[in-house]
Amino acid sequence: MTKSxxxxxxxxxxxxxxxxxxxxxxxxxxxxxxxAFVPNLASRSHTxxxxxNTAVGPGEVAYENGVNLGVEAGGDFFAGSGFRWGxxxxxxxxxxxxxxxxxxxxxxxxxxTLNPDVIEKSEIASGNIYYVLPTVFSRVQPxxxxxxxxxxxxxxxxxxxxxxxxxxxxxxxxxxxxGARYRFFGIGPTTDxxxxxxYESSTVHVVSGLIGIKF
Numbered sequence: 073m074t075k076s077x078x079x080x081x082x083x084x085x086x087x088x089x090x091x092x093x094x095x096x097x098x099x100x101x102x103x104x105x106x107x108a109f110v111p112n113l114a115s116r117s118h119t120x121x122x123x124x125n126t127a128v129g130p131g132e133v134a135y136e137n138g139v140n141l142g143v144e145a146g147g148d149f150f151a152g153s154g155f156r157w158g159x160x161x162x163x164x165x166x167x168x169x170x171x172x173x174x175x176x177x178x179x180x181x182x183x184x185t186l187n188p189d190v191i192e193k194s195e196i197a198s199g200n201i202y203y204v205l206p207t208v209f210s211r212v213q214p215x216x217x218x219x220x221x222x223x224x225x226x227x228x229x230x231x232x233x234x235x236x237x238x239x240x241x242x243x244x245x246x247x248x249x250x251g252a253r254y255r256f257f258g259i260g261p262t263t264d265x266x267x268x269x270x271y272e273s274s275t276v277h278v279v280s281g282l283i284g285i286k287f
């Protein structure tokens with residue numbers, strides 16, 4: 073479903089560009105929806121009570137592809153400077169496909185695979201700085217940027233986050249636009265507040281379609 077929404081935004085964009093006005097500076101607000109690709113997440117060694125069994129060792133969490141929803145508002149630092157600022161909120165949900173513990177099981181070398189029916193949710197609030205690149209194809213405005221903020225992972229301690237973004241947007245008319253972007257998130261180490269399991273740093277890759285307004 074996520075791919076369909078993103079594809080629809082990108083397909084509709086060219087049809088509206090014929091009547092589009094050139095990109096103008098100013099403030100903006102946009103919403104995005106995309107697919108999140110979450111690499112495996114490693115945990116440090118921990119003792120797990122699994123019914124009558126005890127497993128000791130580090131773990132690795134594997135995820136299915138997830139969904140990312142985002143909103144952002146910002147504006148130009150100075151008209152014509154090429155730099156833009158933004159304040160963003162991103163929410164990612166991804167289902168855990170497996171959790172593998174490798175070490176000892178009841179004192180003997182081995183591993184155990186768990187399949188929890190859990191959907192992880194992370195929220196990132198960040199401040200971003202972008203540099204707007206020269207316009208191409210008359211009205212397509214590419215840009216690149218970076219950001220930093222805080223990550224709030226459900227059931228875990230808050231931690232720092234940073235991001236890198238590349239994207240492009242094109243006007244529908246003088247006050248609205250559509251676009252697409254790739255955003256990389258880096259999330260710092262955190263600790264599960266219930267079990268005490270310590271997780272290493274993690275990353276998330278998000279490909280999104282977006283629609284926004286200018287004012």
